Each structure stands twice: as structure tokens, then as C-alpha cells.
Amino acid sequence: MTKKTACVFGASGGIGAALVAQLAARDDIAIVHAGARRQVDGGAKVRPFRFDLLDEASIQDAAQGMADNPPDLVIVATGVLAFEGGAGPEKSLKAIDPAAMAQMLAVNTIGPAVIAKHMLPLLPRDHRGVFAALSARVGSIGDNRLGGWHSYRASKAALNMLLRNFAIELRRTHKEAIVVGLHPGTVDTALSHPFQRNVPEGQLTTPQQAATNLLSVIDGLTAAQSGDVFAWDGEPIPF
Structure with a gap:
């Protein structure tokens, strides 16, 4: 069995930390690069690195540090639903704030x-490689029935479009590469905590279960599915 290298951006978050732990426990994974703003702890397989999502130089440095042992799997487990001290997702257009939307x-x-930009070129050209970013069902334009949450919905819809663009561009040089968005469901993390009161019973999952679900989806993906967005159970989500 050829062992692989994985990389998780956002390794200090609830889902990110669970992904790192589960990847490190797998027999087919040799190294897990684990990135966060602060140093994360890990076992013998984990290679921590620091990055700032809003600082391109730090991301470029991280990618260059992996060039000698490039990852077969990259997961972007970053994201925000509401900012500290903010009012949360907008319930109406009157609540739109340009600065908060830009952030x-x-x-x-x-x-x-x-x-x-910096990690996709590192994916293998001669065998399967995966780039997956956490998205959200509410980023689907076709599935939008309730409206509201303008900035969050728009940010995830835009992310989905970019992932489709990247998939189209990458398949010209990386025939077996897969670029996808993943919706983890409603997970018991700091991101969802202020909004858990309205979650139906049985639909709130732990970070560990979310990580298991997401890795199962990733393991089943084929190159023909590159550019799409999938829910935690493997079902495609419309754009």
C-alpha cells in the first residue's frame, strides 16, 4: 500500500481538528500537515504549520514548505458564520453592512x-488527488427557499463557483484531480453554537462524526464529480 500525505487548513477548529485526528489514525496516511493561526498539537504523523487566512504570504510559505512532500489530499476546513461582537447573519436586506459583508x-x-491558488499545483499529476473545501447547503441558489443570511449565503455561493472554475482549469493538467465543496451538516462547533436552538432533534452532529462523514464522501469521489458540491451523506447539492 502506497501511503499518502494529507493537509488540513483550519486544523484548530472543531471539524478541522477531528479531520486531522482521523487522518493521522489511518494506515494509508503517512503525514498530515495541520495548519492553523496557532501551533496545533499532534502525534508522530502530524506536521503543524501556521498560516493566516487573510495573509497570502503565509499561505504561500506553507505551500512551499510542502513542495518536497506534496499532499494527495487538501482539505480547507475554515469558515465563519458570524463575527465576534456582531449581530449574526442578516435576517433582512436592511441589516446589510458593507464592511461586515466584505469581511x-x-x-x-x-x-x-x-x-x-498555492495548493492545487502541488496535487499529483499521475494519480488521484483531492482538494475539498467546506461549503454549505445555504450557498445553493437553486435550493434557496428562505432567503436571508445574505453575506453568508453569498460567500458560500461564490466559493462554490470558484471551486467549479478551479476544477475546470485543473483537469487540463491533472486528469485525475478532484476539486469539490463539502457541506458537513449542522455540527456542534463554535460556528453553529448561537444557532443550535432551532436545529431539529437528531440533526446536530459531533465534529468527530462530521469528520467521519466527510472523509467517507471524499474516499468515494471520482474525477467525473470534480467541480460539484456534496452534502455529508454524499448527495449532490445543486448550484
């Missing part, structure tokens, strides 16, 4: 795009 797009859209 949301910077974190949820531009940051992952910059990671893709």
Missing part, C-alpha cells in the same frame, strides 16, 4: 481561493 467574503471565499 465575510474575505474569510469564506477569498481565503480558500488563495489556498487553492
